[in-house]
Amino acid sequence: xxxxxxxxxxxxxxxxxxxADLFPEWIRLDSWGYPIIKKELIPPELxxxxxxxxxxxxxxxxxxxxxxxxxxxxxGAVGHLFRRLVPSGPQGGAKPPG
Amino acid sequence: xAGDGDRTVPAAGPARLLAEIHSDGTWVSLAEHRSRYALxxxxxxxxxxxxxxxxxxxxxRGRGGAGFPTxxxxxxxxxxxxxxxxxxxxxxxxxxxxxxxxLMSRLPHLVIDGALLAAAAVGADRIAVGIDRNNTEAMAAMxxxxxxxxxxxxxxxPFRIGGTPPRYVTGEETGLVHWFxxxxxxxxxxxxxxxxxxxxxxxxxxxxxxxxxxxxxIVHNGADWFREAGTAxxxxxxxxxxxxxxxxATVAEAAIGTPIGHVVASAGGSAAPIGAMLLGGFFGxxxxxxxxxxAPFSRAGLSPLGASPGAGIMVxxxxxxxxxxxxxxxxxxxxAESAGxxxxxxxxxxxxxxxxxxxxxxxxxxxxxxxxQLWADEIEGRGACKHPDGAVRLLRSAAVVFAEDWERxxxxxxxxxxxxxxxxxxxxxxxxxx
Numbered sequence: 001x002x003x004x005x006x007x008x009x010x011x012x013x014x015x016x017x018x019x020a021d022l023f024p025e026w027i028r029l030d031s032w033g034y035p036i037i038k039k040e041l042i043p044p045e046l047x048x049x050x051x052x053x054x055x056x057x058x059x060x061x062x063x064x065x066x067x068x069x070x071x072x073x074x075x076g077a078v079g080h081l082f083r084r085l086v087p088s089g090p091q092g093g094a095k096p097p098g
Numbered sequence: 099x100a101g102d103g104d105r106t107v108p109a110a111g112p113a114r115l116l117a118e119i120h121s122d123g124t125w126v127s128l129a130e131h132r133s134r135y136a137l138x139x140x141x142x143x144x145x146x147x148x149x150x151x152x153x154x155x156x157x158x159r160g161r162g163g164a165g166f167p168t169x170x171x172x173x174x175x176x177x178x179x180x181x182x183x184x185x186x187x188x189x190x191x192x193x194x195x196x197x198x199x200x201l202m203s204r205l206p207h208l209v210i211d212g213a214l215l216a217a218a219a220v221g222a223d224r225i226a227v228g229i230d231r232n233n234t235e236a237m238a239a240m241x242x243x244x245x246x247x248x249x250x251x252x253x254x255x256p257f258r259i260g261g262t263p264p265r266y267v268t269g270e271e272t273g274l275v276h277w278f279x280x281x282x283x284x285x286x287x288x289x290x291x292x293x294x295x296x297x298x299x300x301x302x303x304x305x306x307x308x309x310x311x312x313x314x315x316i317v318h319n320g321a322d323w324f325r326e327a328g329t330a331x332x333x334x335x336x337x338x339x340x341x342x343x344x345x346x347a348t349v350a351e352a353a354i355g356t357p358i359g360h361v362v363a364s365a366g367g368s369a370a371p372i373g374a375m376l377l378g379g380f381f382g383x384x385x386x387x388x389x390x391x392x393a394p395f396s397r398a399g400l401s402p403l404g405a406s407p408g409a410g411i412m413v414x415x416x417x418x419x420x421x422x423x424x425x426x427x428x429x430x431x432x433x434a435e436s437a438g439x440x441x442x443x444x445x446x447x448x449x450x451x452x453x454x455x456x457x458x459x460x461x462x463x464x465x466x467x468x469x470x471q472l473w474a475d476e477i478e479g480r481g482a483c484k485h486p487d488g489a490v491r492l493l494r495s496a497a498v499v500f501a502e503d504w505e506r507x508x509x510x511x512x513x514x515x516x517x518x519x520x521x522x523x524x525x526x527x528x529x530x531x532x
Binding site: 009010011012013014015030031032033034036 | 285286287439440441442445446449472473476480481482
């Protein structure tokens with residue numbers, strides 16, 4: 001069932017724009033090249049595109065969220081490693097682009 | 099104007115906070131403060147639900163602008179893992195606000211007691227208060243007040259005063275937490291919000307300093323007393339900073355729900371017929387003069403006008419002033435205050451400010467004005483914080499309130515007010531973030 005949304009960490013995003021090519025059904029670019037993302041739940045048949053866009057963001061700025069608000073971080077053995085790579089929280093990678 | 103220390107105390111309703119202020123400009127000493135207020139309980143690891151219940155019963159809402167129920171916030175933070183941290187927000191980055199600096203520089207012990215009570219309520223083992231480092235009067239009074247305590251009644255928990263960078267978004271709660279965590283005073287991506295993971299990764303209560311002062315009074319006088327002023331949903335009094343086209347810029351105190359015209363009257367009334375008011379400050383909304391003066395000073399009362407009291411800011415501009423020129427200058431400030439972290443804010447606000455300036459100078463083409471509308475739609479809701487949304491809201495309210503001027507400027511004609519001196523002083527932020 002559909003219970004995922006896609007969100008962008010707008011601080012981490014530097015506007016590569018790859019997501020809009022990989023998931024055009026859900027993501028378009030604004031006047032400055034930054035992604036505008038639909039807020040609706042992603043239909044299951046499109047979820048594979050959403051995951052593809054998240055995985056290919058060079059800035060690791062896209063996140064898949066479940067409806068309950070949990071972030072869609074990978075589970076299992078590599079989970080802890082991935083969490084360390086993804087800056088989040090008050091100290092996390094909040095740097096201005098450029 | 100907002101930096102002037104010379105503000106007198108008017109009577110726009112029951113003065114509760116301001117009633118304690120010395121008219122000679124000195125701050126209230128610990129001895130005098132203790133003659134009215136009992137020593138707050140020592141903060142412990144366990145939250146004090148009795149205090150939280152009391153604040154919930156009082157119906158107090160945050161006075162920093164968002165108006166979130168304080169009791170609910172205390173409850174949420176108290177349910178996080180111990181130990182927790184209390185952060186007082188005295189940054190007051192809103193250029194048209196002066197109430198927090200007045201409170202901190204004249205009644206520092208009221209604020210400090212409020213922070214200690216909040217710490218006891220949520221079970222915090224540390225307190226930090228952020229104050230704009232250029233705000234030397236408030237910094238000095240708060241520091242001296244803490245030193246006075248150290249001598250007479252040692253503080254039960256470490257209490258730090260932080261001189262924050264003089265930037266607007268440093269006062270956004272994640273920006274303030276980021277700065278206290280030794281980062282730049284820039285907002286961070288949320289969630290996690292500070293109540294989940296804030297200073298040092300601990301659940302953190304961030305409260306405006308006026309809110310803390312109200313907590314001290316509520317604990318002393320009770321929730322029923324607090325509810326004697328204000329409305330059922332928004333009880334109590336609030337400080338208001340009145341400036342612009344008024345006889346004298348001032349900080350007033352009014353029961354929530356008081357007509358805005360009465361609050362303006364406490365600032366000596368208008369200096370000329372009021373054309374429009376900027377309610378809520380730079381991060382607020384334009385409202386036509388008559389409607390604004392008649393409206394109640396409350397969230398519920400201003401909501402039908404698409405406005406909010408914000409941090410209690412009212413700026414009046416005269417009938418013959420050019421609201422679009424004022425708006426264009428404010429938008430330039432918004433662009434300059436962008437932390438530059440989010441693309442739509444960094445580039446979008448710069449474009450928005452340029453577009454508004456060209457409209458104010460009546461040099462826009464039809465396409466330029468269409469661009470303004472497109473950019474406003476694209477920018478809204480796209481920042482990590484609400485800073486870009488504030489710029490969009492301001493521009494949209496200008497388009498409604500100054501609709502006639504907008505049409506005229508769009509046709510390439512300026513109005514007489516466009517070449518007049520600005521009513522609203524706009525600061526130029528320095529490139530400092532640490």
